[in-house]
Structure formats: structure tokens, C-alpha cells
Amino acid sequence: MDCVFCKILAGEIPGKILYQDEEVVAFPDINPQAPIHILIIPRKHIPSLADTTEADSALLGHLVSVANQMAKEAGIAQSGYRLVINCGQEGGQVVPHLHLHLLGRKSLSDTLG
Numbered sequence: 001m002d003c004v005f006c007k008i009l010a011g012e013i014p015g016k017i018l019y020q021d022e023e024v025v026a027f028p029d030i031n032p033q034a035p036i037h038i039l040i041i042p043r044k045h046i047p048s049l050a051d052t053t054e055a056d057s058a059l060l061g062h063l064v065s066v067a068n069q070m071a072k073e074a075g076i077a078q079s080g081y082r083l084v085i086n087c088g089q090e091g092g093q094v095v096p097h098l099h100l101h102l103l104g105r106k107s108l109s110d111t112l113g
């Protein structure tokens with residue numbers, strides 16, 4: 001599988017894993033856009049949010065829940081943070097493996113686009 005995140009999951013690309021369980025893994029973004037920038041991904045290779053269905057609801061909920069847990073551990077749960085899912089080409093998605101961006105510890109822009 002020629003997917004950079006699947007390679008990270010397989011241990012083929014070394015990196016610091018911040019959290020993992022049977023379904024989800026979290027690790028720092030290689031090119032952080034904020035002092036805290038963590039990626040939360042499913043182990044299952046799902047290309048994008050657009051490829052999910054109702055059957056993935058529990059997994060999607062778990063991804064958000066892990067992001068919230070990571071925010072608490074990073075000490076930004078109270079100061080605030082942003083969760084971003086880029087979906088598809090016009091959504092700015094570059095890596096075709098579903099991921100959540102957890103961004104925090106700086107004043108994030110008021111605008112979303």
C-alpha cells in the first residue's frame with residue numbers, strides 16, 4: 001500500500017506515536033501549523049471522510065474522542081483548540097488516508113477558509 005500513513009502504522013516510517021489502540025493512532029504532524037499539531041488517524045485505510053458511511057459512525061466518534069483526550073494531555077482542553085478534517089482536493093486534503101488535525105496553543109484565525 002503506497003500510503004504514507006499506512007507506512008507509519010506499519011512502522012516503515014519511524015515516528016513518535018502519542019497514542020494508539022486497536023482502532024486509532026495519534027502522532028505529531030511532520031510540518032506543524034501550530035505549536036501543537038497532532039494527527040489522529042484510523043488504522044483502517046479509509047481514503048477520506050467522503051468514503052465513510054453510517055457504519056463508520058462509532059469509529060468517527062472514537063477519533064473525535066481520542067482528539068479530545070489528546071487535547072487534555074497536551075494541556076489545551078481549556079485554552080481551546082481546533083479539529084480539522086480536510087476532505088478531497090478542494091478541501092485541501094493531501095494525504096489520502098482519513099485524518100483529524102488537532103491544532104492548538106496559538107490564536108487560530110477566526111476564518112475557516
Ligand code: 5GP
Binds near residue numbers: 032086092094
Ligand atoms: P492534509 O492536507 O491531507 O489534511 O494533511 C496531511 C498532513 O500530513 C500535513 O499536515 C502533513 O504535514 C502531514 N504529513 C505528511 N507526511 C507526513 C509524514 O510522513 N509524517 C507525519 N508525521 N506527518 C506527515
Ligand code: ZN
Binds near residue numbers: 003004007044046097
Ligand atoms: Zn493508508
